[in-house]
Amino acid sequence: MEQTQNDNAAKLADMIIANGEPDKNSSTRVLTLAGRSIGTSSAQFRALLDELSTKVTKSKNQTDIDNHKHCLNHILNTLVLCMFRFEWVTLPVNSSNFKRGEYLHRLGFSRRIMQRCIDVLLENSVITLGRKGFKGGNDWGSRAKASQYYPTPPFIRDMCKSLYMEFGDFDANTDDDLYRFKRFEQEHIPPYESYQFKVDIIRRYNNIMRDHSWAMKNPSHLTVKDFDGRSGRVTNYYQNIAQRRVPIRTSTLIDGHQVAEPDFSANHLRMASFLVGEELPDDPYTAIGDETGLTRDEIKSVVTKCMGASSLKQKGSLIQFSHLDKTPVDADNFRAVLASFEHNYPWTKGIFFHDVGTRLQYLEGEIARVGS
DNA sequence: CGTATGCTCCAAGATGGACA
């Protein structure tokens, strides 16, 4: 198992590295990451942070040392996140970014600290420079952009190694650990009895999960924001792993086995079919594909849009603009798919353009909650 | 006629020294 995971981590690192450098227009600023962010608790990460911290400032003043370490931590965290997101990290050194009230100033950066962090990261081959400061943007380059950096292969490999370590303590399972109130006035916190059953569910869930392994493993907890009654959301680190540009998340392992990605559009369609008392064939898209000559992805894209639409009014603009999407489907093909569905599965008429998608998402959440 | 290449110019970021 251990070996399988190491191999997988190495494979993930290779996947990221094989993509080379991200698109030059994809970049992220230093992110506000509290202690509970990607990587912070892994041994590799802390070792690197400690090692670089000794090099980043010559000062013997403990406050200076702490400040530098704090900033280095911010940058390293952002680097880990961006390597999983496949984006550049923008690290400006122009003084205007460090004036009082500016974002980086609020995070605790000064121009000199930023500069020292960049120097030490470059010297230790943690990052490489992409574009240096330049004029850019969509507005004919009127906006100036700061230099962009990306992690080096050794850093990517090192951080991927820590993917299957425990990122959180499963013994820290007090009620407060598992059920968190965010932005709550003290007097608005509901009585314990009213949410105790939810704490019990999440504790049972974590007790089952502690014996299993997966990427960035940490205990799940429920977070309720602003006021009670707003549905609590289950959160854990795994959800933060990138999926959009490079399919990292679905390439990870659970208990050493490859993760399977549920086909959500087919899943929703199937759930919807049961709701109207119909049954979908095992592979509903084959018939549509044969009839229209379109790929599964194109058909899925149409289905997702139609299920997500809340009313028939949206139909026109969906057809009009769907050729601009990630999976482009031109207007004629869009109509062909609709016609094919109407003919093969007439009941979809009551499902498409009727705001069914959001209701199914809610239903899915409830199933997961009750099921656990 | 459309595409590729080379050159200049621009405005804002990068840099490093003086000073507090």
Add this chain to the structure above:
DNA sequence: TGTCCATCTTGGAGCATACG
């Protein structure tokens, strides 16, 4: 260590020329 300032760099917009 931070702040300020003058000077150096930088990528790309814009234009001209070359090429197929």
